Amino acid sequence: MEKIRKIGKVDVLIDCNSSHDIYFDEEFTNKNNLSNGASQLDICQLLSKDEFRPLYLMWEIVDKCNFSCPFCYIVGHSNNKVVRFNEAKKSIDSLLDKGLLYCLLTGGEATIHPDFIEIYKYLKTNGVIVEVYTNGAQLTNKNFEIFSKYKPYKLEITIYGITDKVFIENTQSKFFAKNVLDNIEILKQSGVNVICKTAVNSMTATEFKSIQHWCKERNIKHYHSSDITDSYDNESLVRFVAPIDIKLKYEVENEINFINSYGNPKTGVKKSCFSCSVGSYGIHINSNFELQPCSSFNGKRKGYDIRELGIDESFEKMRNYISSVYEKPIIGCTGCDSSSHCKMCPALGEEVTHNGQIIGYKTNNNYCEKIRTNHKKIMAEVEKQTL
Numbered sequence: 001m002e003k004i005r006k007i008g009k010v011d012v013l014i015d016c017n018s019s020h021d022i023y024f025d026e027e028f029t030n031k032n033n034l035s036n037g038a039s040q041l042d043i044c045q046l047l048s049k050d051e052f053r054p055l056y057l058m059w060e061i062v063d064k065c066n067f068s069c070p071f072c073y074i075v076g077h078s079n080n081k082v083v084r085f086n087e088a089k090k091s092i093d094s095l096l097d098k099g100l101l102y103c104l105l106t107g108g109e110a111t112i113h114p115d116f117i118e119i120y121k122y123l124k125t126n127g128v129i130v131e132v133y134t135n136g137a138q139l140t141n142k143n144f145e146i147f148s149k150y151k152p153y154k155l156e157i158t159i160y161g162i163t164d165k166v167f168i169e170n171t172q173s174k175f176f177a178k179n180v181l182d183n184i185e186i187l188k189q190s191g192v193n194v195i196c197k198t199a200v201n202s203m204t205a206t207e208f209k210s211i212q213h214w215c216k217e218r219n220i221k222h223y224h225s226s227d228i229t230d231s232y233d234n235e236s237l238v239r240f241v242a243p244i245d246i247k248l249k250y251e252v253e254n255e256i257n258f259i260n261s262y263g264n265p266k267t268g269v270k271k272s273c274f275s276c277s278v279g280s281y282g283i284h285i286n287s288n289f290e291l292q293p294c295s296s297f298n299g300k301r302k303g304y305d306i307r308e309l310g311i312d313e314s315f316e317k318m319r320n321y322i323s324s325v326y327e328k329p330i331i332g333c334t335g336c337d338s339s340s341h342c343k344m345c346p347a348l349g350e351e352v353t354h355n356g357q358i359i360g361y362k363t364n365n366n367y368c369e370k371i372r373t374n375h376k377k378i379m380a381e382v383e384k385q386t387l
Helices: 026-031 040-047 085-098 116-125 141-149 164-171 177-189 204-217 244-262 311-325 365-386
Strands: 002-007 010-015 022-024 056-060 102-106 129-134 154-158 194-199 222-225 282-285 290-292 350-354 357-362
Touching (some): 102 116, 204 244, 290 311, 311 357
Parallel strands (some): 154 194
Antiparallel strands (some): 002 010, 282 290, 350 357
């Protein structure tokens, strides 16, 4: 099944059954030196170079989950009413008209939304490239069938343990490790692009090496992060940070892998407001159906209520807010040697106001000091291991 769409002035042909097959006319392809291997980033930057277009949507369709992981920043910290697809469809149609091309469906646990399959199929058959974040425990034959017929760009599945003892302790659920691991293998065998991930923390660290080994044996890409995010209601979850030696070990591993793949990261970059995808093509809808610049704003700045304002007014108000500070320097940022590890942005910075209006953002000094200290330790260890 193919879908022809017009995004701005560009005609785009999308194979809805494939994971990511997009075709442009010959003139556009030659003009922009596009190849068959053009990345999501390449395509989004090209289609938004003249004006902002909501090409990429991260849609948190539900804040509920079939797991109750103690270290989760959403579940137990958010209690929004499930927004059904018939309430959301008009807004999604408007975003399609504005150029929506990529959509990440996440949660909570996205697949337990009562309309998940309907949402997924609607997006795919309307020419949207879809990826899904899931814990993979409760997938049914209907999920396998829809993912096989309309391939996702990628299906990211989090693994919380290899043995039932650790898995149950980490997820506080009725499921077993085998439920997830078997489903990963079924998906891989059906040709779905499955990627696995694990958050390294004080609870998952005990079996992290076993998880890596399991994925490597099956030639499944696996990545990890040791970051801990405070909850949506601003409860600190720092108690779940992995022991210092374990956290450092895996942060060093990530750094070496990055250097081997892409070379040394660029340092000395001064941070500015919304210089990321939010400034050009990215938007976020949270589980309360509020429009936000990105997921990092959850718990920090209320979004624009789409059900109250409608998607078009919400979109206009958010763009006006972003435009008012777009590319202004983050006050206090010097572009230090740790800038490659720093995520300082309006979501993390401190508001600067005048007459009650936000006129900019300044650095959060506690965050900066933490990043510099951690980065120094990582690079010292990287140097030891790569000499």
